[in-house]
Amino acid sequence: MNPQYISLSPLQVATAGFLILASGILGLYLKLKITKSLYIAGLRTVLQLVAMGFVLQWVFKVQSSAAVIFMMAAMTLVAALTSTQRAVRPFPGILLNSISAIWISSWVLLWYGSILVFRIPVWTDPQYVIPLLGMILGNSLNGICLAVDRFTEEVYSKREQVELSLSLGATSWEAAKPALITAVRTGTLPIINSMTVAGVVSLPGMMTGQLIAGVSPLEAVKYQIVIMFLIATSTIFGTLIISLLGYKKLFNSWHQFQYWIVGKRS
Amino acid sequence: MNPILQIKDLSSPLQREGVPLLNSVSFTLQSGDRLVLTGPSGSGKSLLLRTLTYLDPIASGDIFFMGSPVAAERVPYFRSQVIYLGQKPSLSEGTVEDNLKKVFEFKVHRNKKYERDRVLELLRSFHFGPSFLSQPAKLLSGGESQVVALIRALILDPVILLLDEPTASLDSAKNEVFENLVVSWIKAASNRSFIWITHQKEQEQRVGNRWINLMKGLLN
Numbered sequence: 001m002n003p004q005y006i007s008l009s010p011l012q013v014a015t016a017g018f019l020i021l022a023s024g025i026l027g028l029y030l031k032l033k034i035t036k037s038l039y040i041a042g043l044r045t046v047l048q049l050v051a052m053g054f055v056l057q058w059v060f061k062v063q064s065s066a067a068v069i070f071m072m073a074a075m076t077l078v079a080a081l082t083s084t085q086r087a088v089r090p091f092p093g094i095l096l097n098s099i100s101a102i103w104i105s106s107w108v109l110l111w112y113g114s115i116l117v118f119r120i121p122v123w124t125d126p127q128y129v130i131p132l133l134g135m136i137l138g139n140s141l142n143g144i145c146l147a148v149d150r151f152t153e154e155v156y157s158k159r160e161q162v163e164l165s166l167s168l169g170a171t172s173w174e175a176a177k178p179a180l181i182t183a184v185r186t187g188t189l190p191i192i193n194s195m196t197v198a199g200v201v202s203l204p205g206m207m208t209g210q211l212i213a214g215v216s217p218l219e220a221v222k223y224q225i226v227i228m229f230l231i232a233t234s235t236i237f238g239t240l241i242i243s244l245l246g247y248k249k250l251f252n253s254w255h256q257f258q259y260w261i262v263g264k265r266s
Numbered sequence: 267m268n269p270i271l272q273i274k275d276l277s278s279p280l281q282r283e284g285v286p287l288l289n290s291v292s293f294t295l296q297s298g299d300r301l302v303l304t305g306p307s308g309s310g311k312s313l314l315l316r317t318l319t320y321l322d323p324i325a326s327g328d329i330f331f332m333g334s335p336v337a338a339e340r341v342p343y344f345r346s347q348v349i350y351l352g353q354k355p356s357l358s359e360g361t362v363e364d365n366l367k368k369v370f371e372f373k374v375h376r377n378k379k380y381e382r383d384r385v386l387e388l389l390r391s392f393h394f395g396p397s398f399l400s401q402p403a404k405l406l407s408g409g410e411s412q413v414v415a416l417i418r419a420l421i422l423d424p425v426i427l428l429l430d431e432p433t434a435s436l437d438s439a440k441n442e443v444f445e446n447l448v449v450s451w452i453k454a455a456s457n458r459s460f461i462w463i464t465h466q467k468e469q470e471q472r473v474g475n476r477w478i479n480l481m482k483g484l485l486n
Binding site for chain 1: 338349358
């Protein structure tokens with residue numbers, strides 16, 4: 001690789017930080033009520049990324065499989081927690097559902113990517129698996145979040161329709177199927193959209209990073225294509241799993257829609 | 267003779283101010299029974315019909331259909347035989363005919379066929395012509411929706427209809443047709459029966475041959 005990129009000094013980073021400061025002042029002036037949350041978000045960005053930087057530096061140095069796996073597990077758990085934190089209508093077991101959906105979908109695709117596509121000799125090589133997992137998680141998380149919200153909202157707000165089907169002899173599967181389809185479609189729409197416009201409207205983040213780091217464009221493109229496919233498949237898996245698990249929780253073996261376990265809109 | 271439907275000590279886990287909304291309700295339904303269910307608003311009438319078709323949760327109690335308890339995997343079949351018609355009839359997008367046809371896609375109705383002639387005949391009794399079938403279902407009035415909901419249930423050939431204030435939005439002419447249609451449906455075969463929730467005194471007498479009253483989740 002060609003290390004001819006510009007290394008940033010703290011002052012240069014601070015120059016970018018000035019933008020956030022200025023935006024906040026503008027927000028105060030226009031009474032937009034965004035200043036506080038903007039500053040907190042900015043601070044979190046700095047703290048979290050710096051912390052991540054130190055952890056990564058350490059993980060890259062020690063080259064221990066256990067450390068890499070531990071780190072990946074932590075990333076996956078945080079993703080799962082985040083995806084249900086803002087659930088519109090929570091129900092019992094939603095966190096466990098989300099952990100299963102995120103864990104299975106992202107790790108299966110991570111293995112597929114690192115072993116079959118990249119063919120890295122050691123599958124815990126942090127230089128590959130951690131950025132890969134990070135990108136997969138970020139996108140699955142979005143899809144899963146959208147799908148679980150949509151599924152619950154769909155069956156709950158269209159309860160009349162669901163119960164009508166049930167009362168006319170539909171199995172719970174037949175009654176829930178329209179909601180399941182809508183949920184999976186909603187969850188996978190963003191990634192399908194970004195695949196559609198990749199390279200035309202937007203240069204994806206990873207490719208941008210590689211270009212700045214001096215990788216040749218065609219090389220960066222190959223990486224980006226692989227990443228897109230891994231991300232898309234993992235998102236589809238994840239949204240499918242979370243929707244099916246949601247179905248299993250909200251409908252019981254008596255073909256009842258258990259509307260009474262669904263929580264209040266938060 | 268075995269009752270078609272037997273409800274034994276049915277209770278609901280749903281409560282209001284610590285009192286269960288259904289408290290150990292028992293009754294039986296025989297062939298030909300035209301059971302009118304009365305009681306003040308909030309006494310649990312709709313809940314009773316919804317609970318006995320497993321739409322609402324059951325705390326305890328037994329439901330026997332044709333002499334045997336209803337097993338979990340047989341609930342869709344049970345619901346195809348004991349059809350609950352909700353207070354607000356729910357129709358989905360598409361035409362009236364789409365709505366009528368859609369239910370035949372359910373596995374439990376696979377051996378049945380949508381018969382257009384029969385639907386047209388039922389519609390004719392309400393003075394609706396064939397063009398009614400191509401109307402967008404979402405544009406129907408409350409009363410028209412109730413007619414469609416009844417027809418949708420009748421063409422599935424159930425043995426019991428559970429009617430939850432089914433004529434609340436009908437004008438008096440259509441109300442009469444509705445009542446006559448349901449009563450003659452009962453008489454047309456030997457194993458049919460209905461439970462009808464109503465608040466109208468005259469209707470209670472016209473349609474019923476048995477009357478029960480629900481008060482605060484208890485049968486009187």
